[in-house]
Amino acid sequence: AQSVTQLGSHVSVSEGALVLLRCNYSSSVPPYLFWYVQYPNQGLQLLLKYTSAATLVKGINGFEAEFKKSETSFHLTKPSAHMSDAAEYFCAVSERRSSASKIIFGSGTRLSIRP
Amino acid sequence: KAGVTQTPRYLIKTRGQQVTLSCSPISGHRSVSWYQQTPGQGLQFLFEYFSETQRNKGNFPGRFSGRQFSNSRSEMNVSTLELGDSALYLCASRPGTSGGLQETQYFGPGTRLLVL
Numbered sequence: 001a002q003s004v005t006q007l008g009s010h011v012s013v014s015e016g017a018l019v020l021l022r023c024n025y026s027s028s029v030p031p032y033l034f035w036y037v038q039y040p041n042q043g044l045q046l047l048l049k050y051t052s053a054a055t056l057v058k059g060i061n062g063f064e065a066e067f068k069k070s071e072t073s074f075h076l077t078k079p080s081a082h083m084s085d086a087a088e089y090f091c092a093v094s095e096r097r098s099s100a101s102k103i104i105f106g107s108g109t110r111l112s113i114r115p
Numbered sequence: 116k117a118g119v120t121q122t123p124r125y126l127i128k129t130r131g132q133q134v135t136l137s138c139s140p141i142s143g144h145r146s147v148s149w150y151q152q153t154p155g156q157g158l159q160f161l162f163e164y165f166s167e168t169q170r171n172k173g174n175f176p177g178r179f180s181g182r183q184f185s186n187s188r189s190e191m192n193v194s195t196l197e198l199g200d201s202a203l204y205l206c207a208s209r210p211g212t213s214g215g216l217q218e219t220q221y222f223g224p225g226t227r228l229l230v231l
Binding site: 032036041042043044045046049051090094095096097099100101102103104105106107108 | 119146148150157158159160163165170171173205207215216217219220221222223224225
């Protein structure tokens with residue numbers, strides 16, 4: 001069965017500092033991997049997704065993530081945090097099948113930015 | 116293009132009542148999925164509809180049901196509401212024509228349901 005584990009329910013960084021949100025997945029076959037962001041009282045917005053051979057995935061708002069099969073990880077990074085990055089971030093996984101429709105989400109990491 | 120819209124945005128019901136939530140997907144999208152988000156259980160997949168047929172479902176009791184209309188709009192119904200059904204219900208749409216979840220899935224703002 002597929003699953004994702006997000007390490008750290010709450011991460012706090014200073015404005016301008018590196019953002020690193022950790023995600024490890026469990027899947028018997030290479031999955032699709034996603035990072036979503038949720039701002040207060042809003043739905044989910046896709047930041048980036050890994051669906052092909054390129055292991056370094058660039059997303060919106062300066063975020064990127066690297067798929068590491070040997071470590072079963074898909075950590076999210078951003079070189080310099082901005083106050084507007086404060087939100088909850090979800091790592092997610094789905095099967096690599098054309099008929100797949102279920103996304104399994106991690107428990108989320110709340111990112112706070114200190115001025 | 117307009118995004119995914121959900122109505123109503125907020126709803127208060129009492130135990131035992133039933134509720135119907137509505138989702139209008141992005142124009143041209145034929146797949147609509149529903150998710151429940153709670154502080155305790157996180158985000159959980161409810162079901163997916165494509166061309167008026169349920170294509171996949173999660174592990175929820177039969178009190179949770181849905182349907183999709185010919186214009187791809189979808190409704191979700193919860194009967195005999197319980198306190199634990201209080202949650203943010205999110206709808207997501209994607210074209211649904213190929214590639215499974217390689218297609219980007221777009222989420223609506225959600226309907227926040229409070230059961231008293």
